[in-house]
Amino acid sequence: MSRYLWISGALACLATGAGFLLAEKSPVPAGEAPRVVAAAPKAPVEPRVRTVWPTPYPYFTDGADPLRWLQAPESGKVASVGYGMIRNGGARMHEGVDIRPVAPRDKKGEPTDVVMAAMGGRIAYANPAPNGAYGRYVVLEHRIAGVTLYTLYAHLASIDATTVAGRAIAAGGRLGVMGRSDGSGGFPKERAHLHFEVGLRLSSNFARWYADRRYPDPNLHGNYNGYNLTGLNPVDFFNFIRQSGGEPTEKAVEAWVRNNDIAVLVDAPVSGTPDILTRNPGLVVGAGPAKAAGWRIGFTADGVPVRWEPLPATPAALKIVSVDNTLATEARRYGLVVPKKRGVYEPASKLRTALELAAGL
Numbered sequence: 001m002s003r004y005l006w007i008s009g010a011l012a013c014l015a016t017g018a019g020f021l022l023a024e025k026s027p028v029p030a031g032e033a034p035r036v037v038a039a040a041p042k043a044p045v046e047p048r049v050r051t052v053w054p055t056p057y058p059y060f061t062d063g064a065d066p067l068r069w070l071q072a073p074e075s076g077k078v079a080s081v082g083y084g085m086i087r088n089g090g091a092r093m094h095e096g097v098d099i100r101p102v103a104p105r106d107k108k109g110e111p112t113d114v115v116m117a118a119m120g121g122r123i124a125y126a127n128p129a130p131n132g133a134y135g136r137y138v139v140l141e142h143r144i145a146g147v148t149l150y151t152l153y154a155h156l157a158s159i160d161a162t163t164v165a166g167r168a169i170a171a172g173g174r175l176g177v178m179g180r181s182d183g184s185g186g187f188p189k190e191r192a193h194l195h196f197e198v199g200l201r202l203s204s205n206f207a208r209w210y211a212d213r214r215y216p217d218p219n220l221h222g223n224y225n226g227y228n229l230t231g232l233n234p235v236d237f238f239n240f241i242r243q244s245g246g247e248p249t250e251k252a253v254e255a256w257v258r259n260n261d262i263a264v265l266v267d268a269p270v271s272g273t274p275d276i277l278t279r280n281p282g283l284v285v286g287a288g289p290a291k292a293a294g295w296r297i298g299f300t301a302d303g304v305p306v307r308w309e310p311l312p313a314t315p316a317a318l319k320i321v322s323v324d325n326t327l328a329t330e331a332r333r334y335g336l337v338v339p340k341k342r343g344v345y346e347p348a349s350k351l352r353t354a355l356e357l358a359a360g361l
């Protein structure tokens with residue numbers, strides 16, 4: 001083998017991330033084994049997350065502004081289709097994004113866009129009856145390094161017969177067809193869209209928690225009721241994926257979840273391993289004790305508990321440690337904190353609910 005070929009071979013091995021052995025192959029004297037001159041350290045192959053845009057739209061390659069793929073709402077104000085406290089003048093949370101149809105419509109003017117799994121995982125829930133705000137919807141769960149993300153696909157016209165809870169699904173796997181279903185006969189054709197969410201499920205005991213509260217409406221969706229699903233910002237998520245060339249490492253996805261901006265930091269008197277951390281051990285940070293006596297929890301402004309630091313002593317009560325100045329208004333609107341006096345906040349209902357669900361507070 002020429003020196004050039006030997007080098008390019010080694011580079012090819014490095015490029016594929018495979019560990020390899022450099023052996024001096026020629027000339028080998030008769031009767032002698034090849035002499036190993038050096039062993040390169042084995043580079044572990046980092047598992048990657050293949051990600052697919054959930055509709056037939058070339059988002060990851062076309063470089064388009066998000067406003068081009070978001071559906072305009074009734075008011076016509078495009079800003080109110082994004083994620084966050086943007087509905088009804090900032091009073092109502094929108095936990096996902098509304099993706100508009102791009103495929104040709106059928107004879108009746110209905111969208112024909114196929115809706116696909118954004119990442120590989122497991123079909124967690126399929127609701128074929130338009131009996132709530134999400135209409136017909138599907139929830140997938142994705143175990144990625146130390147986190148379990150959910151993705152949600154709502155307002156579907158139809159759900160495929162193969163979209164059955166418990167089944168595995170690959171990235172790009174077909175789930176159903178885009179539509180306009182909701183809990184009250186559907187919204188107008190012109191506004192048909194896919195409502196897409198990505199985030200963290202708070203509890204695995206939601207049905208019991210809900211039954212204890214004696215709400216007037218029955219819980220029709222088990223653990224996959226929207227109250228139990230806290231959405232992160234999907235525009236940020238897709239931008240992160242695009243910046244990672246469409247296939248980030250699992251560890252990078254885990255870090256993206258944990259590194260969302262923290263609006264509210266609280267100390268909670270909950271010990272042991274909270275429910276949410278059984279599915280998301282990758283959210284634990286800091287050099288605290290192995291067995292937590294309490295937790296310091298970082299919430300995004302929209303109520304997603306993305307960072308958990310174990311405490312050596314149990315706090316006497318639920319306590320707000322800090323509120324980020326720039327995110328305080330959004331956190332107040334969402335209902336995480338209420339101002340007591342200037343710069344001093346108390347926990348509000350959404351924060352308590354999230355902690356009851358996520359940590360059994």
Ligand SMILES: [Zn+2]
Nearest residue numbers: 096097098195
């Ligand atoms: Zn929506």
